[in-house]
Amino acid sequence: xxxxxxxxxxSQGRDRIFRTTQYACALAAYFLRNTSKRKDLVAKLKxxxxxxxxxxxxxxxxxxxxxxxxxxxxxxxxxRALCLCLTAxxxxxxxxxFCDNLLWARSVGLIRTIDKEHWSLNASRFYFLSLVMNLTRxxxxxxxxxxxxxxxxxxxxxxxxxxxxxxxxxxxxIPQMDAFLFLLLESLKTHPAVAxxxxxxxxDLFIPLDRLGIHQSNAGVVGFCGLISSLIGIVTLAQPKLRxxx
Amino acid sequence: MDxxxxxxxxxxxxxxxxxxxxxxxxxxxxxxxxxxAAAQLHKIICQLEAHMSLTRKLLxxxxxxxALEAAKRAIHLSDSMLRLCLTIGHLNRAMYFACDNxxxxxxxxxxxxxxxxxxxxxxxxxxLFTLILNLTRxxxxxxxxxxxxxxxxxxxxxxxxxxxxxxxxxxxxxxxxxxxLPTVGLPVISVWLRRQFHLLxxxxxxxxxxxxxxxxxxxDIFIPLDRLGIYPTGTGFVGACGLASSVLSxxxxxxxxxxxxx
Numbered sequence: 001x002x003x004x005x006x007x008x009x010x011s012q013g014r015d016r017i018f019r020t021t022q023y024a025c026a027l028a029a030y031f032l033r034n035t036s037k038r039k040d041l042v043a044k045l046k047x048x049x050x051x052x053x054x055x056x057x058x059x060x061x062x063x064x065x066x067x068x069x070x071x072x073x074x075x076x077x078x079x080r081a082l083c084l085c086l087t088a089x090x091x092x093x094x095x096x097x098f099c100d101n102l103l104w105a106r107s108v109g110l111i112r113t114i115d116k117e118h119w120s121l122n123a124s125r126f127y128f129l130s131l132v133m134n135l136t137r138x139x140x141x142x143x144x145x146x147x148x149x150x151x152x153x154x155x156x157x158x159x160x161x162x163x164x165x166x167x168x169x170x171x172x173x174i175p176q177m178d179a180f181l182f183l184l185l186e187s188l189k190t191h192p193a194v195a196x197x198x199x200x201x202x203x204d205l206f207i208p209l210d211r212l213g214i215h216q217s218n219a220g221v222v223g224f225c226g227l228i229s230s231l232i233g234i235v236t237l238a239q240p241k242l243r244x245x246x
Numbered sequence: 247m248d249x250x251x252x253x254x255x256x257x258x259x260x261x262x263x264x265x266x267x268x269x270x271x272x273x274x275x276x277x278x279x280x281x282x283a284a285a286q287l288h289k290i291i292c293q294l295e296a297h298m299s300l301t302r303k304l305l306x307x308x309x310x311x312x313a314l315e316a317a318k319r320a321i322h323l324s325d326s327m328l329r330l331c332l333t334i335g336h337l338n339r340a341m342y343f344a345c346d347n348x349x350x351x352x353x354x355x356x357x358x359x360x361x362x363x364x365x366x367x368x369x370x371x372x373x374l375f376t377l378i379l380n381l382t383r384x385x386x387x388x389x390x391x392x393x394x395x396x397x398x399x400x401x402x403x404x405x406x407x408x409x410x411x412x413x414x415x416x417x418x419x420x421x422x423x424x425x426x427l428p429t430v431g432l433p434v435i436s437v438w439l440r441r442q443f444h445l446l447x448x449x450x451x452x453x454x455x456x457x458x459x460x461x462x463x464x465x466d467i468f469i470p471l472d473r474l475g476i477y478p479t480g481t482g483f484v485g486a487c488g489l490a491s492s493v494l495s496x497x498x499x500x501x502x503x504x505x506x507x508x
Contacts, residue, residue, distance in 0.1 A: 001311070001315055002315075004308075004311065005311065005312050005315055008257065008308055008312070009256060009257055009258065010255060010256070010257060011254060011255050011256060011257045011259075011260050012255065013257070014257045014305065018304070043355075044355055044356055047354055047355045047356070048354060048355075048356060051300070051304065051354045052304070054297070054301070055300075055301045055304040055305070058264065058297070058298070058301045059260060059301065059305065062250075062254050062260075063254070065250055065251065065254070066251050066254060069248070069251050108290075108293060108294050108297050109289075109290045109293055109294070110290065110294065
């Protein structure tokens with residue numbers, strides 16, 4: 001009980017729960033869309049999804065400042081690649097939140113003059129760029145880990161053993177490819193935080209890709225990806241050791 | 247900037263900011279209506295207020311659990327009066343949040359055919375009970391501190407810095423209550439009242455958390471009193487009280503030492 005209270009007392013914790021509910025509703029509504037008996041339930045799910053989305057928009061007011069502050073911190077990082085990726089990601093996230101705030105103001109009638117569609121696309125564009133930068137960072141971290149593990153003597157023995165265990169497969173599949181995949185899996189296995197962050201960002205990427213029309217996927221895929229990403233977000237928040245640092 | 251990030255990271259802090267904005271909208275809406283402003287602007291403000299209210303209801307989902315947990319903690323307090331006030335207060339708060347959650351479900355269309363007025367009244371009733379118990383606790387704490395301060399003064403008994411408030415020598419022993427002065431007229435009662443008032447001011451001045459909590463609960467109590475029709479005060483007054491109470495709550499979050507414990 002204490003853990004739940006501690007989790008919900010964090011703004012981020014509540015936001016993740018609402019996001020999970022939002023995408024769970026989207027996914028459930030997609031699966032039930034053709035069931036004529038469940039039309040009332042689908043309407044309720046859609047209403048709940050809209051309500052969660054609107055609530056989250058208000059709840060995220062002021063997050064722009066958090067992102068700018070995060071960008072200021074990441075500028076101090078010694079690793080140039082990390083510094084570039086994280087600072088760019090945080091700046092894009094700040095711009096995404098800013099667009100989101102404008103859209104919220106438009107939805108409650110505070111600002112009438114702005115073009116909703118245009119700013120919605122802008123928000124998705126910044127969100128997409130933020131995710132691309134985060135994924136670039138993940139790839140960079142994974143490559144660093146792979147280089148580090150490849151130098152390890154113990155791992156080399158393990159690799160040789162793995163390749164010798166199934167020579168007929170090693171002949172059929174390109175040995176370099178097999179070695180690369182083995183190295184990649186080993187790196188991710190030993191660093192679950194990186195693996196989770198990568199999966200989360202890949203899942204999140206489908207949302208702006210669909211909105212921007214770059215890679216059209218249905219509401220079910222978007223709902224599923226959003227749900228998985230939100231659940232990973234909850235896990236990383238509940239278990240700080242599974243969170244990527246910096 | 248850092249303090250803002252830390253403040254923003256707490257869901258309770260965000261809820262209080264939204265509450266302050268909601269009551270500011272209530273007050274602004276009332277002012278605009280009084281001033282005969284454009285109907286369009288008044289409509290936008292009312293719409294914004296309704297949106298804030300609904301979002302706060304969403305943010306408070308699950309707060310019943312927190313209130314029950316707080317009640318479980320309050321049961322173990324050694325002071326029986328505090329234990330009674332805080333435990334029942336938290337239980338009423340849990341019931342208020344539960345009613346609020348049902349109202350939210352009704353407003354979002356999850357529960358159809360919900361009598362929103364009935365549940366709103368029920369919710370405000372529990373809120374009123376919570377505030378009454380919180381105020382009882384504040385008055386109890388205040389009384390304890392005043393007694394303690396009076397004892398301290400009696401033991402030290404320095405020459406009074408306020409000669410006008412000093413009682414005649416033959417009545418010094420009766421200074422605890424005006425009822426204990428059967429033969430004394432109005433002047434002595436006024437002196438006693440002045441002394442008690444001075445004691446009250448001293449105690450509140452030296453205990454900012456108690457003062458803030460007392461002010462906050464006093465402001466808050468007008469909201470359910472108005473909504474339940476027990477003591478109608480009007481939208482403007484409710485807005486002002488809600489805004490003042492929210493600002494005080496924000497202060498206690500920014501400066502945790504201003505929060506009344508337990």
